[in-house]
Amino acid sequence: MTSVSKTPESTGQPVDAKHHELLMTRPRESHRMMWLTAAVVLGAVALVAYSLITNPRYEWDVVFSWFLSERLFSGLVNTLILTVISMVVGIVAGVLLALARLAPNYVVASVAAFMIWFFRGVPVFVQLLFWGFIAAIYPRIEMGIPFGPEFFSIDANTLITPFLAAILGLGLNEGAYMSEIVRAGLLSVHKGQTEAAKALGMKRGLILWRVVLPQAMKIIIPPTGNQTISMLKTTSLVSVLAFPELLYSAQMVYSSNFKTIPLLIAASLWYLAVTSILSLGQFYIERHFNRGSGNRAPQKLSARFNPLKRSQPIVQKVQP
Amino acid sequence: MNDVIAEAYEVQKHFGQLEVLKGINLTVNRGEVTCILGPSGSGKSTFLRCINQLETLTGGYIKVNGRPIGVKIKNGSLHKQNETEIATSREHIGMVFQSFNLFPHMTVLENICEAPLRVRKESRKAVTARANELLARVGLSEKANVYPVALSGGQQQRVAIARALAMEPQLMLFDEPTSALDPELVGEVLDVMRDLAKAGMTMIVVTHEIGFAREVGDNLVFMDGGYVVEQGHPREVLSNPQHERTQQFLSKVL
Numbered sequence: 001m002t003s004v005s006k007t008p009e010s011t012g013q014p015v016d017a018k019h020h021e022l023l024m025t026r027p028r029e030s031h032r033m034m035w036l037t038a039a040v041v042l043g044a045v046a047l048v049a050y051s052l053i054t055n056p057r058y059e060w061d062v063v064f065s066w067f068l069s070e071r072l073f074s075g076l077v078n079t080l081i082l083t084v085i086s087m088v089v090g091i092v093a094g095v096l097l098a099l100a101r102l103a104p105n106y107v108v109a110s111v112a113a114f115m116i117w118f119f120r121g122v123p124v125f126v127q128l129l130f131w132g133f134i135a136a137i138y139p140r141i142e143m144g145i146p147f148g149p150e151f152f153s154i155d156a157n158t159l160i161t162p163f164l165a166a167i168l169g170l171g172l173n174e175g176a177y178m179s180e181i182v183r184a185g186l187l188s189v190h191k192g193q194t195e196a197a198k199a200l201g202m203k204r205g206l207i208l209w210r211v212v213l214p215q216a217m218k219i220i221i222p223p224t225g226n227q228t229i230s231m232l233k234t235t236s237l238v239s240v241l242a243f244p245e246l247l248y249s250a251q252m253v254y255s256s257n258f259k260t261i262p263l264l265i266a267a268s269l270w271y272l273a274v275t276s277i278l279s280l281g282q283f284y285i286e287r288h289f290n291r292g293s294g295n296r297a298p299q300k301l302s303a304r305f306n307p308l309k310r311s312q313p314i315v316q317k318v319q320p
Numbered sequence: 321m322n323d324v325i326a327e328a329y330e331v332q333k334h335f336g337q338l339e340v341l342k343g344i345n346l347t348v349n350r351g352e353v354t355c356i357l358g359p360s361g362s363g364k365s366t367f368l369r370c371i372n373q374l375e376t377l378t379g380g381y382i383k384v385n386g387r388p389i390g391v392k393i394k395n396g397s398l399h400k401q402n403e404t405e406i407a408t409s410r411e412h413i414g415m416v417f418q419s420f421n422l423f424p425h426m427t428v429l430e431n432i433c434e435a436p437l438r439v440r441k442e443s444r445k446a447v448t449a450r451a452n453e454l455l456a457r458v459g460l461s462e463k464a465n466v467y468p469v470a471l472s473g474g475q476q477q478r479v480a481i482a483r484a485l486a487m488e489p490q491l492m493l494f495d496e497p498t499s500a501l502d503p504e505l506v507g508e509v510l511d512v513m514r515d516l517a518k519a520g521m522t523m524i525v526v527t528h529e530i531g532f533a534r535e536v537g538d539n540l541v542f543m544d545g546g547y548v549v550e551q552g553h554p555r556e557v558l559s560n561p562q563h564e565r566t567q568q569f570l571s572k573v574l
Contacts, residue, residue, distance in 0.1 A: 195374055196421035196480075200435035200487060201411035203403055210438065214425045292425045292467035 062262035075249025076270050082235040087228050089171025094178025119176035125237050131165035132241045162243040181223045185216030217289040225282035229275050323350040325522050332379030333366055340366045342546035353523045355533035358543035364526045368493050372413045414484030418496040420476040422468040429464040432483045454482040458512050474505030478512050494525040542566045
């Protein structure tokens with residue numbers, strides 16, 4: 001045995017020519033820790049599953065009998081309607097607020113900033129209550145010329161139904177969040193893009209619609225997907241306005257039959273199902289707006305899922 | 321008698337306290353290639369951007385085709401042009417940028433067709449035919465349906481030139497068109513510009529390519545510190561600069 005002086009940075013063992021063949025192979029990979037971890041995690045999952053199946057208080061038969069019931073289904077439809085309309089209101093309001101915030105007119109920009117501050121700052125639950133109780137502030141809603149003739153007047157409680165209160169509360173709150181998302185998207189588009197479009201004789205509206213917004217979409221879409229999924233669940237707050245969306249429909253059932261947990265589970269399963277569908281939709285929309293950019297989303301959805309071992313990292317590091 | 325296409329009178333531009341252009345006087349004749357040379361910060365890009373109103377003048381005026389740009393005279397007083405008028409005057413002036421600025425979400429063909437389709441509202445058939453001719457002219461026919469990200473810098477710049485030409489401009493502005501390119505790609509872009517000059521296009525080129533200015537230019541303008549220091553025929557200015565500042569600059573870059 002020869003003694004080799006070890007330099008501090010070298011940890012390898014000395015080798016000579018007879019090791020050549022061995023070194024030309026690849027080292028064996030040990031999966032022992034991975035299997036062990038997987039086993040521990042699977043054990044925990046099994047415990048939870050066991051409890052889910054054996055604990056009689058879940059009353060799975062009741063869950064499934066109500067899951068496809070007409071009452072929950074009509075609640076689900078209302079939830080979807082609320083989600084879609086609130087998101088449309090939110091996106092439109094968000095684009096307008098974002099454009100206003102970026103406007104050269106200081107007054108316009110300030111008022112937009114104030115509205116965003118207000119609608120983001122007050123909890124959406126409180127906002128929903130305000131819209132629900134709007135008649136306490138404005139008993140009658142009138143339209144006319146200020147200090148002049150009045151064209152029509154209507155009782156606030158007649159005009160602002162629970163449905164409209166929900167749309168206003170959810171939509172305006174969403175608009176405040178969406179405006180920040182849209183603004184980030186608009187600002188992410190390089191100034192040279194606008195200049196090139198101007199130099200071609202394009203006007204502001206056309207530049208926004210054809211050049212800036214399509215590129216901003218890449219930034220705007222992923223958080224908007226999140227917001228939509230979040231909105232789907234936030235609509236459950238509308239139950240406080242006694243509007244029969246999914247949660248309130250479940251609540252109405254269990255207030256009469258006292259099957260509280262099974263009905264909450266049935267509602268949750270619906271929320272999960274719709275969330276899953278929305279995530280899938282988001283994947284395809286992202287892929288569409290990624291066209292023409294170097295870092296593409298995976299071309300196949302299946303590329304994202306790979307059991308036990310990932311063949312490729314989900315987030316690929318950009319090589320410098 | 322020369323046919324004047326663009327004239328600048330005492331053009332000034334300041335950004336806040338910073339005076340970039342201190343009084344530029346320049347005349348560009350139709351069919352000529354004017355090259356603007358000068359150190360960084362001399363205001364040459366800013367002047368070019370003033371011509372198609374990407375910057376607003378703070379003094380003096382520029383006439384293109386005999387009409388002042390960006391302003392109109394109404395009831396004896398001077399008013400700003402509205403957005404439509406400014407956009408319309410830009411249609412006749414093509415511009416090529418240092419950083420190409422192709423629209424990344426559109427294919428090469430879509431990039432070229434966009435403005436003729438949406439601004440001039442021409443028929444898709446006519447526009448596509450013209451776009452394909454232009455692509456052939458810049459040697460990129462086979463790239464019509466790829467996205468800009470798949471092109472080299474030189475190819476992107478050639479597409480950008482084709483995109484500007486699709487609007488059939490009377491005047492082409494080039495803002496350091498080869499400065500962002502790898503050295504080996506500069507030639508292909510200069511070749512396209514040379515062909516364009518031969519075809520009689522009026523061009524104003526801000527550049528550091530002295531060889532190009534000497535060979536293709538009809539007029540060479542040397543700018544420094546916000547002024548036109550010297551101008552004349554490229555071969556004369558380059559071989560026998562009169563002004564001390566021009567001599568200093570050329571001794572460093574030649």
